[in-house]
Amino acid sequence: MVSTVFNQEELCTVILEAYVELLIKSDQKRLIAHYVSFLPPHLQVQWYAHFLEGVKGQEERQVCLQLAEEDGLDVAAITKRVVENIRNRDAAVVDPNVSMAINVAISEDDRQKIEAIDWLVFDPSQRAEALKQANAVMRSFILVKKHNAAREVFDKLPADSINVVYKxxxxxxxxxxxxxxDDNAVREYMCTKAYLDAMESYNDWFSLYHHSKPSKPSGAEVGSSFTxxxxxxxxxxxxxxDLERWQYKLVRQTQTTKDRVYNVLLFMDGGWMVDRYEDPDDEESRPQQLATLRRMHIPALCLNLHHMLHSSRLYSECLQLADSIASEHYQLYKEFNKDDLQQLLRQIRESSLCLLDQNKDPLGYDLV
Structure with a gap:
């Protein structure tokens, strides 16, 4: 008898799932939440999340969430599942040791991952989860150097998100x-902000230095008229x-960029993308992704910073950068592979030679 009841319940569930699937395909939004509510809890989350993945537009999404609440569905679990389903589509494994040509344009799949974060910002009580999911999406973008996409995800989160989490x-x-x-999520969010700010500032400097310098006019030809x-x-x-204005802007941009890059390199309390606490419930891939981000981007930031300082003839500061990299307190050198380290040493050597040309020793001190 028990077996018969069990089989009947299973059969009812299968039939109900088939009907829910039919409602989703026929876009019967007003009925879906009601019939999903009769499914077992884990299937409620699965099916309503599947339905929400195809819902577009802020107003329509809010209506669907309201219907879910009215029918007693676990909205927090459902919206979390929606974001996880979307962000885990076509998740690529990135090898930081392999150089590849990366298409940084935002694809349609990227756009869906960016917009998925909207599901978690309707309800302030989900702000901690919104941080975690946004961090995961931003990690995936930064790993493939899609910085513009990562910035769009960052901008999806309200500016008061950290305060809301604490309150x-x-x-x-x-x-x-x-x-x-939650502490790790807040810290990663701050690490991501520091990195995006640094990269945007460096790109602004690069554009200003290499593409915006005024061109000197050609001289008047011999025998040209008075006019x-x-x-x-x-x-x-x-x-x-124009040159004076450009030089003034360049000095300010150089200082801003230097400060922002150092905000990443010398990130407080243990380093950039380093958690303060162990979380036994952390996603299995997250620690590896954080370590990969450090190996990929800390050497690149150091090389970019040196290029900027050297181009700005701040040779002594190039040597100060070398000191920071070699510091046992920060241990940035551990993130360099052999090729990156050799490239950095060549650049530092060039800066030291320039200091010698200025009658200073290779470390930047005045010769007596």
């Missing part, structure tokens, strides 16, 4: 110390003014 946890427990998973000579002098004066 909700304090209201719930009375404590201001977040649990390990032509006056016009040339006017162009030359305008060039001098």
């Amino acid at each position: 909700i946890w304090h209201a719930k427990t009375g404590s201001t110390s977040l649990p390990p998973a 032509d000579r006056v016009a040339f002098e006017h162009r030359l004066k305008q060039y001098d003014q």
Whole structure:
């Protein structure tokens, strides 16, 4: 008798799942939540998340979530599953030791992953989960150098997200110390912000230095008329003014970029993309991804910073960068492979030679 009842329940579930699938295919949004609510809890999450993956538009999404709440569905678990389903599509494994031509354009799949974060920002109580899921999506983008896509994900999260996470946890427990998973999520979010700010600032400097320098006007030809000579002098004066403005902007941009890159390299409390706490419930791939990000981007940031400092003739600061990399406190050198380290040493050597040309020793000190 028990076996018969069990089989009947299974059969009812199968029939109900088939009907829910039919409702989804026929886009009967008003009915789906109601019939999903009769399924076992784990299937409720599975099927309603599957349905929500195809829902577009903010208003329509909010309506679907409201219908789910009215029928007693676990909205938090469902929206989390939606984001996980979308972000795990075509998840690529990145080998940091392999150089590849990477298409940094935002694809349609990327766009879906970016917009999936919207599911978790409707309800402030889900802000910690929103941070974790957004971090995961941003990690996947930064691993393949899709910085613009990562920035779009970052911008999906309200600016007060960290404060909201702390306030909700304090209201719930009375404590201001977040649990390990949430603390790690907040820290990774801050690490990501520091990195994106640094890269955007460096790109601005690169564009300003290499593509925006005013061009000096060609001289007036021998025997040119008085009018032509006056016009040339006017162009030359305008060039001098433009060059002065460019140099001023460049100095400011160089300082801003240097500060932002060092914010990454010397990130507080253990280093960039390094958790403060162990989380036994962490995703299996996350620690490996964080380590890969460090190996990929810390050497690249150091090389970019040196290029900027050397190009700006700040040779002594190039040597200071070398000190930071070699520091046992920060241990940045551990993230370099042999080729990156040799490239850096060649660049440092060039800076030292330039210091010698300025009558300074190879470490940047004045010769006595």
